[in-house]
Amino acid sequence: MTHGRHSMDPGTPPPEPTPSDPTPSFGRPRQRPDEPQGYTEARGYPEGSQYDATWVMSPFGTEARPEAARMEATAAWPEADGTSAGPPASGAPLVSTVPAPAAHPGASAAPPSPPASAPKKAGRDRYLDLLRTLALIRVVIYHLFGWAWLTVLFPSMGVMFALAGSLMARSLKRPALGVIRGRVRRLLPPLWVFSAVMLAMMFAAGWNISEDPDNGGTWGMIELFNYVVPIGAPPFPWSIGDKSGLLEQTWAVQSAGVLWYLRAYLWFVIASPLLLWAFRRAPWPTLLAPLGLTAVVGTGLVTIPGETGNAISDFAVYGGCWVLGFAHHEGMMQKLPRYAVVSCSALLMAFGLWWASGHLGPDGWDLNDIPLAQATWSFGFVVILLQYSPSWQELPGRLKRWDRLVTLSNSRAMTIYLWHNLLIMATVPILDQLYELPFMDDQLVGLLDTTYMLWMFVLVWPLIGLAIISVGWIEDLAAKRSPQLWPDGSASKHTQPQTRKRAHRA
Template identity: 85%
Template structure:
């Protein structure tokens, strides 16, 4: 289970409005070319011909470049889609090197920070209420199903030594307002049962991201205010905090320590999103920002090499390496941000899936681990088929994870159809079953 994903980024928000578009380039065309005359003494040797005055043609001017239409920044949408796919693949295969190849959570937090900064042009209280409103209903739907299955599986919180007592009961509120860590049994059922006995941990584990996201949202007005006054301090302070609480120099016990660590590790990425929206990164020469980012990333890898966890190079187990690698990675992504309004070239064929995944990002993230586990009892039915001899059983065993990967995407699609529309209700939009952009384009009014 990764503890440093999603995520959820850049100085522009999820949506394109407020993006830092590239300035128009090129001078105006069509201005008549003015030639200088010949040498003066040559002109004086010949009589000047009598000609009728020729009216001077009107100067041609190039129309001013059209302002970019407000809309989503498809480059940032593409990054969010890649991050979601990477999270699913990581949780399915557990490949530690994926955390180095693409630090999804740092990217997602940066994107969310940029969007939040854009929204804070409006009164902060209303923006925060809107973000919380969009987050909670999808969480409630997930929590109702997860808790029902836990109770049906025989979990009794009052008898759980880790979650008993009054405080354990109070912590159930985190299933509905994620201000802390929700309780769940570390083992439920049988290892040979329909679901593995750690399914509750796997299902509820990703909820840490919602907790971190909520606290970032609440802190954003203060972070934006601080960034506009002391940008470098605000940008780098979370890295300094990670060096304190993420290295064992100062230990904060329990879930409070986990929450502080998450906030520190991904805080600089969130502030990078604010910087992207504010146009701060454009003021830094690209060669300088990229060079510094590479040095910070190199430090992250160096630190990781001396502090490898149980899963080797999994940066989720190494907070300071995760923070510095994600920070440098996001800086480079945002410095080269092309601010596409449409996906170019061959990427255009992925437009519908990118649109769908961005419209259902919360649903995909909340349910993907649950659905990965749901592939197991489905695939296990294949062993019961009458034509499954020893060779076919062996082939299925060796390719089991691949079949899980192929099966989880249809299950994610069914989940989007089943509960994804709750995201629309939470955003006060009309419910849509499959919001991949087709209906929006087809519903334009005819003139």
């Protein structure tokens, strides 16, 4: 089977990234080749298939008791311990049935006092949960089809970092060291399982890191530590296996590419106490500084070579969205006139598109190739989403039918993110078996070739579900919760009426 975007001869060192290359720095390819990945030789795969995982995301919670499924949903993701304050997402608060004391006939009527606003109860913000679900779905679709316009339609990465920043600001009401330790504890066990599978597959396929001309030697052995703690770029072979194998030769690059987000997330978490301190003292400079840094390091004005440059570029591009999460938690958005916020955001987004139009990359309007456009468009997009944030305590109207999906995807966001790219590639050898069926004539083979990408899309979701059942429970152990195989909230809802009756009787 021929491979696509990352095709190169084994042992050929990849080109160094250019200053305008925004591809994430750690654990993903250092280049974006010219043509989309296709499957051409084996059984007539469509030449023009668009599957591309060169920009691998994320992307990136749960509940307790009647709301347990939703509270655990976000808590399962490393940054999550509750999205926002608000009453529980299901069921109305219990109302006292004790009658009010009757007024004495002669008592003078006191003037009624204005009703005090009831404080919000701790609970899930289902609006933010819905955004996280949409971001994860968009990630999977983008990495399968490689449609550049998806980066404009919904900038998932900026949304995910903003949600994480909001949750981090909320958690930093507690001592910073304990918060960071908790985030790292939730991050590492799921990573360890994924890393163990990846390394086992690479070594079984014949990868010898000590002899790898690209990432090998003593330094390559040291960099294996990044599979344990994602502080840098983990090594992986750029080409492994052969063209007739089950997976294309770039499967290691595609699968390990997701680890760049974990590296960026970890450094944002570590920097958050200082960033939040700066934001509370100088909110506007702290909020806009990442955009200014992107204008310097993401446009070629200043070139920082190697992985260090890529890491700084990632931090700059998405740092504004992370700090926007602080602004959302601190209530800064609601203090500003909505018309002014939306107008300024629209102007910033328009600038991003204008900049992108003059700096199109190999994939056209893919903002992942254009750091300044990505930073400004994502920033403006997130501002509008958070400005209009309705803080739903439960999904309204027709959205309520998706409640279980939203709960499940939030509770297993880390699992979905880590495994989705490997599972996309796993659909290929499974679908290949259809060509071996005895009734497959030339017409059916041609039909399968034409719809191959569609069947990959259909098949990847059951595989993701299988991954949730197989390894998703590790997120529960990492968060010190009782493990669940399918935490979609249905079990806790079944016990809710009985719990309410006991509460009324009490």
